[in-house]
Amino acid sequence: MNTYNAQADWIPASGLQLRKAGVQFDAVRVDGDAGRALADELARLTGGDPGPIVEAANRRRGVYFLVPVGSTSHRAWPEGVTRLTAGAGHVSYVPVPALEGPTWPLSWRYRPTEPDRRVHTLLLLTALNSHE
Template sequence: MNTESDLDWIPRAGIQLRKAGVQFDAVRMDGDHGRALADRLARMTGGVPGSIVEEANGRRAVYFLVPVGSTSHRAWPDGVTRLTAAPNRISYIPVPALDGLTWPLTWRYRPTTGDHLVHARLLHAALHSPE
């Protein structure tokens, strides 16, 4: 259960969809490439990369929660999907509770504060860095 007031965007139980462009946007990368990117980013940040959600089934997506508007004005490679809000565009980002039954979603890297998101420029650099 979420007891911290600055994490009020995280559901108390289960999974909820959050509209992109309100609290955060997201960058999605599917499969093992997304998981490897999350771990590379964690190594680059001393184990504290920001809030990252992963999905256990389907595309096995990894969602990197980033500040609103921080993904624009960058060329993202194929295989990366930006979940943002724009005129005539609405995106939703799945967010699991911190504890309890949230399958198929879980936190790969849990949020520590409400504003501790993945730094988009660092994420972009991690995408282009050698492993």
């Protein structure tokens, strides 16, 4: 797998930052071990390159699947899934760590490999539904 070395403008140079959903990406959050297992299943299905996936080590231990803007709407998502999107009267923020240096409690489960690559939403949904 190639590692994306050039920094995309949505990845912070250091530490971590919140990014507004609906600009560069939306996100789907699945908490705990279920989210980690899902991320690893997507990696297996995609030959090790599922797209950018962020995990948190605190609280709910959320796993954030960065998907294309608008790709989560008009789909039936299983219970326990949180969609982070933007819309009329609604704004969500997605935590994003830097590629290097201290970023606790966030880290990349799977790093971005290309500037515009995102997790494939339909593949994510299919994998979620197969694990219910």
